[in-house]
Amino acid sequence: MNSYWIRRFAGALAVLLLIITANFFLFRVMPGDAVSTIVDPRFSPEAKEKMRHLFGLDLPLHQQFFIYVRRMLSFDFGISFLSQRPVWDEIKSRIPNTLALLGTSLLLSSAIGTWLGVKAARKRGGFLEKAVIFSGSISFSFPSFFVQLVLLLLLAYTFPVFPLRGTVSIPMPSGTLPRVIDYIHHLILPAGSLVLLGFGSWAIYVRNLMVKTLGEDFILLARARGLSEDRIIWNHAFRSTLPPILTIFLLALPGIVSGAVITETVFSLHGVGKFLLDSILGHDYPSAGAAFYILGLLTIASNLAADAACTLADPRIRVGKRAER
Amino acid sequence: MFRGKVILSALALLVLLQATTAAGFDLNAVNGPKTKDLYMVIYRDPDSQMLALQKGDVLGDITRPVDIERLSNFPGVSLSISRAFHLFFMGFNLRIEPWNDTTLRQAVSMSIPSRQIVRDIFSGYSEPVSTYLPPVSPYYEKSVKTWDHDPAGARKLLEEAGWKWSPEGNLVPPGKTSPLEPVRLLSPTAQVAPTSAEVAGRIAEAMKALGVPVSLEPLDFSMMIKRLDSHDFDLFVMAWSLTRDPDSLFAFFHSSMDVPGGYNIQGLHDEALDRVLERLRWAPDRETADKAARRAQKMLSEITPWIPIYSRYMVTAVREGWKGIIETERTTADNIWTLINMEPGNGGDRPIMWCLQEEPRSLNPFSTSSVYDWQVLGLVYDSLIAIDPEDLEDIPWLARSWEVETSGSGSTAKTRLTFALRSGIRWHDGVLFTSRDVRKSLEFLKSREIPRYFDNVRDIESIETPDERTVIVNMSNTSFWHLHNIGGSPVFPAHIIENVKDWESWQPSREKHPSVEGLTMLIGTGPFVFRKYRPGEYVHFTRFDDFRLPWRD
Numbered sequence: 001m002n003s004y005w006i007r008r009f010a011g012a013l014a015v016l017l018l019i020i021t022a023n024f025f026l027f028r029v030m031p032g033d034a035v036s037t038i039v040d041p042r043f044s045p046e047a048k049e050k051m052r053h054l055f056g057l058d059l060p061l062h063q064q065f066f067i068y069v070r071r072m073l074s075f076d077f078g079i080s081f082l083s084q085r086p087v088w089d090e091i092k093s094r095i096p097n098t099l100a101l102l103g104t105s106l107l108l109s110s111a112i113g114t115w116l117g118v119k120a121a122r123k124r125g126g127f128l129e130k131a132v133i134f135s136g137s138i139s140f141s142f143p144s145f146f147v148q149l150v151l152l153l154l155l156a157y158t159f160p161v162f163p164l165r166g167t168v169s170i171p172m173p174s175g176t177l178p179r180v181i182d183y184i185h186h187l188i189l190p191a192g193s194l195v196l197l198g199f200g201s202w203a204i205y206v207r208n209l210m211v212k213t214l215g216e217d218f219i220l221l222a223r224a225r226g227l228s229e230d231r232i233i234w235n236h237a238f239r240s241t242l243p244p245i246l247t248i249f250l251l252a253l254p255g256i257v258s259g260a261v262i263t264e265t266v267f268s269l270h271g272v273g274k275f276l277l278d279s280i281l282g283h284d285y286p287s288a289g290a291a292f293y294i295l296g297l298l299t300i301a302s303n304l305a306a307d308a309a310c311t312l313a314d315p316r317i318r319v320g321k322r323a324e325r
Numbered sequence: 326m327f328r329g330k331v332i333l334s335a336l337a338l339l340v341l342l343q344a345t346t347a348a349g350f351d352l353n354a355v356n357g358p359k360t361k362d363l364y365m366v367i368y369r370d371p372d373s374q375m376l377a378l379q380k381g382d383v384l385g386d387i388t389r390p391v392d393i394e395r396l397s398n399f400p401g402v403s404l405s406i407s408r409a410f411h412l413f414f415m416g417f418n419l420r421i422e423p424w425n426d427t428t429l430r431q432a433v434s435m436s437i438p439s440r441q442i443v444r445d446i447f448s449g450y451s452e453p454v455s456t457y458l459p460p461v462s463p464y465y466e467k468s469v470k471t472w473d474h475d476p477a478g479a480r481k482l483l484e485e486a487g488w489k490w491s492p493e494g495n496l497v498p499p500g501k502t503s504p505l506e507p508v509r510l511l512s513p514t515a516q517v518a519p520t521s522a523e524v525a526g527r528i529a530e531a532m533k534a535l536g537v538p539v540s541l542e543p544l545d546f547s548m549m550i551k552r553l554d555s556h557d558f559d560l561f562v563m564a565w566s567l568t569r570d571p572d573s574l575f576a577f578f579h580s581s582m583d584v585p586g587g588y589n590i591q592g593l594h595d596e597a598l599d600r601v602l603e604r605l606r607w608a609p610d611r612e613t614a615d616k617a618a619r620r621a622q623k624m625l626s627e628i629t630p631w632i633p634i635y636s637r638y639m640v641t642a643v644r645e646g647w648k649g650i651i652e653t654e655r656t657t658a659d660n661i662w663t664l665i666n667m668e669p670g671n672g673g674d675r676p677i678m679w680c681l682q683e684e685p686r687s688l689n690p691f692s693t694s695s696v697y698d699w700q701v702l703g704l705v706y707d708s709l710i711a712i713d714p715e716d717l718e719d720i721p722w723l724a725r726s727w728e729v730e731t732s733g734s735g736s737t738a739k740t741r742l743t744f745a746l747r748s749g750i751r752w753h754d755g756v757l758f759t760s761r762d763v764r765k766s767l768e769f770l771k772s773r774e775i776p777r778y779f780d781n782v783r784d785i786e787s788i789e790t791p792d793e794r795t796v797i798v799n800m801s802n803t804s805f806w807h808l809h810n811i812g813g814s815p816v817f818p819a820h821i822i823e824n825v826k827d828w829e830s831w832q833p834s835r836e837k838h839p840s841v842e843g844l845t846m847l848i849g850t851g852p853f854v855f856r857k858y859r860p861g862e863y864v865h866f867t868r869f870d871d872f873r874l875p876w877r878d
Contacts, residue, residue, distance in 0.1 A: 030547060036551070160380075271861075
């Protein structure tokens with residue numbers, strides 16, 4: 001391991017510590033706490049104090065901080081204030097749906113968008129390019145809740161091809177295969193809506209990168225050498241655009257764990273996004289702290305992975321060394 | 326055109342409400358549960374819930390006016406409407422000038438067109454109020470001093486008290502030369518509570534017209550609570566969800582409740598009112614409580630620490646094709662009586678699909694205060710007494726009768742509650758329910774000082790169980806409300822809770838029952854047996870075949 005990677009890992013560790021500290025103080029800077037937001041005349045001030053004691057909110061701040069840091073470092077995230085269940089259990093129960101929904105949609109939207117972007121760049125001014133630019137601009141300009149509600153109305157209500165909500169039918173089918181098919185059937189509409197909303201930005205981005213690359217001298221040289229168009233496009237032009245595409249893809253990875261609040265709400269999905277939002281709004285420090293900590297870890301790991309992937313994808317990139325002329 | 330449509334809607338809703346009220350029902354005719362399977366299906370988005378109701382799910386609560394309008398025209402769906410224990414009001418900070426001036430508060434009250442606001446914003450699904458308990462309350466006092474909308478009268482009232490107006494039209498307090506300083510009205514943000522923010526805007530307009538230089542300060546809920554707790558405010562709007570017992574008036578207006586975390590947010594200190602509220606809180610019997618509650622409302626109308634604006638109606642959408650739906654003036658079809666009594670209109674056995682608008686959080690009856698958890702737990706756990714949905718009076722449930730006695734007098738007076746339990750009641754796992762279950766439940770809640778039940782059980786001095794069918798609870802002081810606090814608390818199976826080590830993280834819905842296949846530790850004596858909770862999806866219950874309503878004994 002060269003000094004560059006040692007420096008990168010040290011930097012990542014410093015960022016992680018910063019995230020842990022910021023996580024603790026940012027939530028406590030917010031006005032109120034999990035108890036003060038209980039506004040119920042059946043809950044006397046004494047009962048509220050009992051609850052504050054139960055949550056450890058009556059401890060001095062530095063003591064709360066040390067308990068919190070110990071928990072983060074040992075991955076024992078404690079008990080959620082809102083549900084009284086272990087935070088890790090809460091997150092764990094939501095991750096499969098979130099990964100299935102956002103992982104599928106990220107993979108599909110990036111693959112479709114990239115393929116369309118390359119195709120559009122290949123024939124400048126053609127129908128496909130115009131269609132990609134138009135549909136791409138439209139797809140990411142529409143608010144997600146609007147598109148998803150229209151899809152729900154059309155394909156789950158007017159023409160009931162897909163279910164209205166959730167990930168299982170009620171009552172649940174018996175047998176493993178019927179359940180898997182049922183699960184996929186439920187995910188098609190929410191995942192499809194995210195692909196619809198997401199492929200456009202990928203397509204336009206890749207098309208722009210490819211258009212720029214196809215105007216470079218080395219492409220002219222490749223053409224002069226008589227290489228086939230497919231080889232020029234995929235082996236030369238596309239390969240040189242891979243580092244930024246990979247970087248964007250890898251940096252989008254933590255997003256598949258953070259969830260999609262609106263999609264989860266519209267399709268009534270049990271996912272991480274809504275959990276995260278509820279934790280923040282309900283001052284559920286253990287849950288919100290743990291969720292942001294995991295996201296921070298994933299973001300740091302994705303950054304490191306993006307660096308590594310770029311060096312593999314493009315031999316011109318040699319991190320930590322001055323370019324040799 | 327729009328106004329005409331709104332007025333028509335309001336009239337239609339009122340007629341519907343009256344029709345519902347007049348219909349009535351015979352509680353003794355209720356029988357059940359009749360339907361074998363009940364699913365509480367989680368719909369987080371109101372739009373998808375609407376689609377589900379239109380498509381075939383049975384019941385769901387509706388909160389948005391636009392949805393009421395939409396569903397009222399939809400074939401196959403009918404709306405069930407009732408008054409609610411809800412009160413929206415504007416409060417003053419009585420600790421500071423000029424809000425410590427009663428005349429100014431009364432004049433402000435007269436300047437606000439509550440009736441018009443409710444008509445414009447809620448299309449008739451709320452009612453304007455001028456009292457400190459909502460009209461649905463059994464303790465509601467109608468004959469109080471009201472400050473009806475009368476801008477000219479408000480100006481006259483202020484003139485008589487020596488208030489003047491500056492050339493700019495702002496009010497000048499008596500004996501002063503400079504007009505009122507600009508003030509802020511705290512309200513929730515339009516994103517979080519659009520109707521509350523709109524009502525606050527209309528109130529501010531009316532106050533400006535009177536000469537109070539007020540502007541809105543929309544705040545995040547947590548920030549608003551912080552400002553109210555630190556007394557850093559002039560005016561605020563807020564809504565309370567109340568219960569049938571009027572002792573919340575003590576929490577809102579007694580001077581001892583003007584403490585951090587207390588609910589006397591406005592800082593009212595009135596010795597005469599305090600005495601009446603103490604009579605209400607520690608009333609030995611229903612009659613004393615009733616008198617004190619009515620007296621307190623009359624006094625509050627004079628003092629005007631709040632301006633009550635409106636009380637919301639509850640609206641539930643019900644699919645047609647089912648019979649046995651129970652609705653009264655005080656409850657929509659969304660109640661346990663409906664679940665027990667309803668069945669498909671054409672015979673057969675279809676599962677009930679009931680929309681749940683949020684995820685249950687823990688299904689831990691000790692720690693949860695989520696209303697959605699209690700929609701589930703309320704079908705499993707029973708209490709000693711229940712509430713008649715028609716008149717909100719106490720009716721037998723696990724107890725067939727009870728007595729409230731007072732021993733001693735003056736400061737040594739104590740309430741003694743004696744419950745005679747019904748016989749032949751069984752827990753879902755077949756174990757017989759006895760007085761031991763009641764005693765163990767109350768002792769569990771008291772010894773562990775569980776916050777949710779802390780106020781209910783803290784005054785218990787001792788519990789006696791002379792036999793399997795009798796429970797005597799001796800309280801350390803006198804209060805009629807002890808009956809509701811003790812009699813309304815859920816009763817847990819002693820053979821289950823005596824093995825609970827850590828009540829905070831207890832997950833009864835996830836622990837298998839030690840001896841009965843298909844059951845969890847979430848068992849009660851209620852009409853439905855909990856079967857499965859699939860997070861994010863549904864909660865499944867089946868009918869408890871051994872369940873028997875008290876009048877079927």
